[in-house]
Amino acid sequence: MAARVTRVNRIRSNVGIALILILCVSLFSIFSHASDSLFSLSREQPQQPSLTVMSWNLEWFGTSRVTRTDADYAYFTDVIRRVSPDIIAFQEADSKEAVLRILPKDQYSLYLSDRHGKASESFRDGNQYTGFAIRQSLPVSDPQDLASLNIRTAPKPGERVRKGRLRYGTYVIVHPQSGTPIHLLSVHLKSGCYTSKFNRQSASCRVLSYQADVLKNWIGQRLAAKESFLISGDFNHRMADSGDWLYRSLSNTSSARHSVHLLTEEVNASCYVRLNRSKRKAEYRRFTALIDHFVASPDIASALRQGNIYQYQFSRKDVRNLTLSDHCPLVLKIQLQPGAGL
Secondary structure (H helix, E strand, O other): OOOHHHHHHHHHHHHHHHHHHHHHHHHHHHHHHHHHHHHHHHHHHHOOEEEEEEEEEEEEEEOOOOOOOHHHHHHHOOOHHHOOOOOEEEEEEOOOOHHOOOOOOOOEEEEEEEHHHHHHHHOOOOEEEEEEEOOOOEEEOOOOOOOOHOOOOOOOOOOOOOOOOOOOOOEEEEOOOOOOOOOEEEEOOOOOOOOOOOOOOOOOHHHHHHHHHHHHHHHHHHHHHHEEEEEEEEEEOOOOOOHHHHHHHHOOOOOOOOOOEEEEOOOOOOOOOOOOOOOOOOEEEEEOOEEEEEOOHHHHHHOOOOOOEOOOOOOOOOOOOOOOOOOOOOEEEOOOOEEEEE
């Protein structure tokens, strides 16, 4: 009797082992098939190519007006490494050497404003040039900059425009391997006219209005030629305010209506900075309204997805321990569409 029970238990044990082996083989076959399917899917649907663009006013970068240590420069480099932008639109740089100091070595080509070579339109004690740093893998065309943004005062009707020492719009064209060429401007417009209501009595507002007309003409040329465009930089104006006059003026033509998009309209701004004013006690501010913006053609706007545009914000500790900038960088990611365009 005991031998019979032992034999039965042995049979049951062997059957159990066999069932487990069959189950394991079945599961392996299922997961192997799923893995092959996922691998096949990943080969058939490669990750969509994209471009990351960062716009950053560096604040008197490389000038004696704002002195910086090696630790400060290292922080700027660390931000660039963290964001890993393909394109950097920068403002307020005094020289190529200053910008090269913070760029990861041998990764970017530098395009500094054409104004830097014109002594009559520059200052001896420090300048605020616009420009681009663009990843070397991207082919770039370098047309003439938008020099007409540089005026001394807003001309009266019939009066000749006089050049001043305001910033050019640095102009380049990037040719991604996927997608159409993108026309890029890095701008730094006139300060002193920030609000949504136009003040005719303000000389700064009159200059900014003139610069808006210059940009509107440039935009009109791009739209007429069905070209993609992105204007990045310091507009010195809160364009996201409801009914803003500057944004309306950029799109206030029949060809531009619904074709000029303010990409930063809903960006959450909270930029904590130290105002680096010489011979004054340190002043700390948190800016919750943007004056830095991205303005783009409709195809660029449609290539953005929720969360793909944001403000890179500094920590309170870093702001208090380092000399950074009074502007936080803006970052956007464009999903490239092969063959897409306006």
